[in-house]
Amino acid sequence: MTLDLDADDALPHEGFVFRMVLQHEYQHNKTILQSLQLKKNDPYEPVGRLRPPPPPQSDAFDDIDMADFPGGWVEIGTNDRSGAYDNERPLHRIELSPFSIDMGPVTEGAYARFIAGGGYEAREYWSEIGWAWRAEHNITHPKYWRHTEGSWHVRMMDRVLPLDERRPVCHVSYYEAEAYARFVGKRLPTEFEWEAAATWDPSTGTKRRYLGATRRHRTNSRTWMSLPLVRPPSEAMSGMSLPSDATA
Numbered sequence: 001m002t003l004d005l006d007a008d009d010a011l012p013h014e015g016f017v018f019r020m021v022l023q024h025e026y027q028h029n030k031t032i033l034q035s036l037q038l039k040k041n042d043p044y045e046p047v048g049r050l051r052p053p054p055p056p057q058s059d060a061f062d063d064i065d066m067a068d069f070p071g072g073w074v075e076i077g078t079n080d081r082s083g084a085y086d087n088e089r090p091l092h093r094i095e096l097s098p099f100s101i102d103m104g105p106v107t108e109g110a111y112a113r114f115i116a117g118g119g120y121e122a123r124e125y126w127s128e129i130g131w132a133w134r135a136e137h138n139i140t141h142p143k144y145w146r147h148t149e150g151s152w153h154v155r156m157m158d159r160v161l162p163l164d165e166r167r168p169v170c171h172v173s174y175y176e177a178e179a180y181a182r183f184v185g186k187r188l189p190t191e192f193e194w195e196a197a198a199t200w201d202p203s204t205g206t207k208r209r210y211l212g213a214t215r216r217h218r219t220n221s222r223t224w225m226s227l228p229l230v231r232p233p234s235e236a237m238s239g240m241s242l243p244s245d246a247t248a
Helices: 013-038 108-116 128-136 174-183 191-199
Strands: 066-069 072-076 092-096 099-102 145-148 151-156 159-162
Touching: 066 191, 072 191, 092 191, 099 191, 108 151, 108 174, 128 174
Parallel strands: none
Antiparallel strands: 066 099, 072 092, 145 151, 151 159
C-alpha cells in the first residue's frame, strides 16, 4: 500500500498523521516516566534494565561560561502544526532586555554545595512564599535526595544513584531553584529569555529550528540552575510563575 503524502487530504499531507501519532506516543512515555518518579516508597524494579552510561571524564561543568544576549527583538513560538503543541503557537516577536545566561546546567555538585552552605536555612535566599513552603513542609533538601552512608544519593525513576558532581540537577521545586539562583547571585530566566538564548542566531537575526549555542564568552561574574541561570543588568530577581509543587 502506498500513501500519497502530497495529497489534498490534510491528514496524510506532509506526514501529519505520522507526526501526530508519534507525539501521542511520546506523551505516554513521559507519563510513564513521571509515574515512576512520583512512586512512593521503593523504586519500581523492572524485569531488566540498561546500565547508565559512565559519567564523562571532564571538568567541563566546573567553571561554566556565560553567554551575553544583547537584547532586542526576537522570534518566540512557532507556526508549525505537525509537531508543536497549540500553546506554542503562533510565532510572534517580542523585545527582550540584555542579559547573560549560563551556557550549561546547574549540576548536582553545585547544588550540594548550596545545601552544605546552609542554603535551606538562610532566609535571605528565599522568597516570602518559598520560605513559607519550606517551613511548612520542613524541606531541607530536594525531594528525591537522601543522605546515606555519609554521602548524597539521588533517586531517578527506577534507580537510586550516588550523587554525580557533573550530572544536571533535576526534580527540585521552583522555590528551591529560585533560592539556589539567589545563593549564587543570579536569577531564573524567563521562558522568553530561555527560548531566545537556546534558539536565536545573532549572525542571521533569525530563530534556529534546533537548539544550539552560537559562541563562548567568559565572565568573572558569579552565575546560576538545571536550566542555565541568568545575570541581568539589574538586581531584580524574577522567574517563571510555577505552582508550589512544580519541578524543574
